[in-house]
Amino acid sequence: MQSRHTDFVTEVEFTLPKGYLDQTGILHKHGVMRLATAADEILPLRDPRVQQNEAYLAVIVLARVIISLGDLPAVDTRVVEGLFASDLNFLQRLYERINSADEVDAPIAVTPLANGGGKGFHTVGEA
Numbered sequence: 001m002q003s004r005h006t007d008f009v010t011e012v013e014f015t016l017p018k019g020y021l022d023q024t025g026i027l028h029k030h031g032v033m034r035l036a037t038a039a040d041e042i043l044p045l046r047d048p049r050v051q052q053n054e055a056y057l058a059v060i061v062l063a064r065v066i067i068s069l070g071d072l073p074a075v076d077t078r079v080v081e082g083l084f085a086s087d088l089n090f091l092q093r094l095y096e097r098i099n100s101a102d103e104v105d106a107p108i109a110v111t112p113l114a115n116g117g118g119k120g121f122h123t124v125g126e127a
Contacts, residue, residue: 011067012094014030016083018084019084020070020082026071032067033065035099036095058092062091063075
């Protein structure tokens with residue numbers, strides 16, 4: 001038997017810290033990001049831009065999942081490339097937060113730094 005989940009959220013509104021400045025000088029700050037599908041993460045791996053530079057994966061994935069930004073007619077890789085670095089960072093963190101497992105409220109695991117000093121900690125997964 002199938003059940004309907006009317007409270008299941010698939011889109012999240014956001015406000016960029018700085019905003020995207022388009023070619024006409026209009027600042028776009030408010031947008032909507034949808035949950036990613038498996039295809040959103042798999043298909044960009046075939047893109048030659050990602051094969052030449054793995055960092056470009058984030059640009060393509062964000063262009064796929066950001067469904068609106070201000071009054072822009074569409075969000076594509078050129079828009080994502082034109083974001084200020086702080087806004088790109090904000091969107092990457094938002095993407096990770098909304099697409100992670102349901103256990104996002106669990107405490108963040110930390111491990112001692114490998115430098116032998118024993119005083120510092122870093123989040124698991126950070127270099």
